[in-house]
Amino acid sequence: MSLFGYRPHLPRFSAWAGLLISLASSSAAIAASPLDRGSILAQARPEEWQTLAPDRLMYLQLSGGQVVIELAPQISPLHVANLETLIRQHYFDGLAVVRLQDNFVAQWDDPATDDGGDPRQARSLGAARRTLPPEFSRSIAADDRWTPLPDGDLYASQVGFLDGFPAARDPASGLEWLVHCYGMVGAGRDIAPDSGNASSLYAVIGQAPRQLDHNLAVVGRVISGVELLSSLPRGKGHMGFYERPDQRTPILSVRLGSDLPAGDVGQWQQLRTDSPSFARLLDYQRSHRSAFYPRPLGRLELCRVDLPVRHLQLSVGATPAGTPH
């Protein structure tokens, strides 16, 4: 009876379920497919990885670490341009994460501009615009970098990837928009559709709040460090706002990658959604079957699609060497 409670090896969810987030959690231990996630990525050709331009990367520095956000100027050009103006003015340095609503969003901005704040204390937006035309959707264009996801969607007639971002399309109206999946970043606003200016941002940290789609401007996606936001204490005030200033998490700095030393930030690459390896990965997620998961998923919803990102360290005078992140 001495073995009571003994259970040898507990892989528990070792299959791809646990592998959706990062290469770091990769494991082929019990995968039965001939090509598992790790093998698919290891065999991807260099040109299947797209290098993300440093000026499209936003580095949000918290005391707990760095959140890296890929911006989408090609989709929300006015909001991202305004955001870049704010970042270059160091607008966000010293501001705070002001709101954490469980299964919904983390939001950061100038507390003086929020309900209960003193607007006279608000930081100047400087050269940035105070209002912007809504960029909640845009017209479908023939030269879009669009990768369809044929698995269907409850809300939109078409879903897929627009320049690598999860997105939806409505051919009837001719519009397309980014979808509020986990880790997507948008611009908060007041009631007026043109009241957003990207000085208040939120990141999705729960079940995709699709009611935000097409109603707010999405400015990018967290590609690293989303857990630094999702693990913050929840706010107990109205809508998850913190009730006291000392409960907020300070923002140490926000910078664009192009304004940081290349040796410090390295290089970020995303697996191209129009690559054969990405198609293989989608199929793996749909059809994966293992001893642990005898029943495959069959279909794959947009917001559960694995969008692999990797980080390359740059050595001075050397070519980038791949170090999966």
Next chain:
Amino acid sequence: MSLFGYRPHLPRFSAWAGLLISLASSSAAIAASPLDRGSILAQARPEEWQTLAPDRLMYLQLSGGQVVIELAPQISPLHVANLETLIRQHYFDGLAVVRLQDNFVAQWDDPATDDGGDPRQARSLGAARRTLPPEFSRSIAADDRWTPLPDGDLYASQVGFLDGFPAARDPASGLEWLVHCYGMVGAGRDIAPDSGNASSLYAVIGQAPRQLDHNLAVVGRVISGVELLSSLPRGKGHMGFYERPDQRTPILSVRLGSDLPAGDVGQWQQLRTDSPSFARLLDYQRSHRSAFYPRPLGRLELCRVDLPVRHLQLSVGATPAGTPH
């Protein structure tokens, strides 16, 4: 120019998007519908609320507060019975949250039984069984308390609510099962389907991992305090396990509601999914339109459905008085 940065009132998502989680975050400030969420719930008749039996409630006490889980013995009877045996032996007291994988699960059990643990140190399961037949699904029965959700689903031919829990059905196979929405609690296991015994539990804290459906036994749903799990630091080890013992969150105690003083735990009620008020609430979520959300959602996915719960304080010698939680 003194108004730079000034933005009067920032409701930001004041509509129902922010109201999915708890009555506490309710606000009708900018709702345009004649009956908003708060009004629907306020007008619900007493008999539309179902009191949850104390012996079906599991109280997980962490240093940060209390997580309350509604058990589902009617759906996973063997796992819940084993879990109750473990709870009554105080098996979980002093164990820990051992794993936190972002956008996936929080898991708690005896660290000695996990990879890297020393199985000789494992706590005895006592009178509880070490293996259980898998309860990953059950047969559809004519007397099921089943409330269909007609909005459709990507994975299952039918979805709805089984005894108030989010669930799916496949009439072709005659099976039904609980769905891994945010806050659902399941029993971890090894590779063998019968290797689960409810001594290792997980709660979903991200985009519904539907690949777990029908592959694991679901034992209940967090009805209060899920944020105490979802806000824990993420584990940096394999699959989100913590790398060092001191990173784990200790479990102070786990008790059944029926083993706690009624005056301490009060009474929990859930809005019946077969009630007119619940139907009104579903329709509100689908069709809600406001100044902030000019574009209604149209359809409602199972794992975004609002399942209102309220807490009643019990005064000695008095009838329960409703205090929305």
